[in-house]
Amino acid sequence: MKIIDGGVCAAKGFKAGSVRCGIKASRTNDDTAIIFSECECNAAATYTMNRVKAAPVYVTMEHLENGVARAIVANSGNANACAPDGMENARRMAKAAADFLGVDEEDVAVASTGVIGQRINIECIEKHLSEIVLSDDASEQANRAIMTTDTRTKTAAVEFTVGGKTCRIGGICKGSGMIHPNMGTMLSFITTDCAISHEMLTDALQENVKKTYNRVTVDGDTSTNDMCVVLANGLAGNELIDWQNEDYQAFCKALNEINTRLARQIAADGEGATKLVTCTVKNSRSEETAERLAKAVVGSNLVKAAMFGADANWGRVLCAMGYSKAPFRPEYVDVAFESENGSVAVCEKGAALNFDEELAKKVLTANEVTIQIDVHEGEHAATAWGCDLTYDYVKINGDYRT
Known part of the structure; x- marks a missing residue:
């Protein structure tokens, strides 16, 4: 296994980008990001265990029920949780991204972070989302767009071998406050070009989250918006991992490396933390x-x-x-x-x-x-x-x- 740069753009076929939509008037930098695969991905996700869940969590649950996706759209500045028109606006956000990317709305995962209980300015997202310029070196740019009280970007990527093929996996996340080990209180987005089935991807993620994000705590509060999404597009060309063999173990080892690194970065950047x-x-x-x-x-x-x-x-x-x-x-x-x-x-x-x-x-x-x-x-x-x-x-x- 080799540590590399690139975050969510490290794997083949993935691009990212961000734009300032103006969701929160006081924010001067980008506030909305997209992560996009050039082809369909097998997808898996875990979500907050808080009984109060934000609308984007429910919409993403619906969209990923079939185990496939092409993109993730995420915003900062407003959590769209316990908010007026929450479900409608989360769906409008997914549609805006789908229209821009030319994909089905159901193939878009939606995530939000920020203040709870206020209506999200969906109109500004719909107006400006198409201004995003997607690039294969914009992982950090997308990372910055989803930050709230975070003081630094949080990223990791590794290269590993499966069945003689070189695969890559990378991720970005945000999280600084409202962090408690109950799914990992943050937004985490992971991409890989490894070919792995939805079922095996789900097993790997659910098992690994228990030993990484679920072992992080900053303040004892579990967020309403927690989400960890993994997209696998298979462009590395390895034989599909569809059972728990040696290739599956190699993938799990790489996933654990990514999630451990991201979990540590979240803990180190706890709100007001010095160590x-x-x-x-x-x-x-x-x-x-x-x-x-x-x-x-x-x-x-x-x-x-x-x-x-x-x-x-x-x-x-x-x-x-x-x-x-x-x-x-x-x-x-x-x-x-x-x-x-x-x-x-x-x-x-x-x-x-x-x-x-x-x-x-x-x-x-x-x-x-x-x-x-x-x-x-x-x-x-x-x-x-x-x-x-x-x-x-x-x-x-x-x-x-x-």
């Missing part, structure tokens, strides 16, 4: 137990605040583990903090160690900190990702709507 916080729990009695423990730690506001202050308050780690409802024995637990600045063990067998506070401070001031937890109960492990909690998170969300 990526990773928690790995090892030697657990099951992977599910390890995952629940790790997610509880990175999701704890007290742990997140301690990470912001570079305070080695390991008691908060055990506290979060304790209310996770996951089975473990506190008297077996070891905890250590690690970063590029070093490593410091702070707890052994559930009790305090006499550690160097200055070293601990140095470790925790790095841009990426890992909380290593050994529960000494089995052979399983899991990793979850989050970020620190800063003053800026409140500033960003105190007046988000206005």
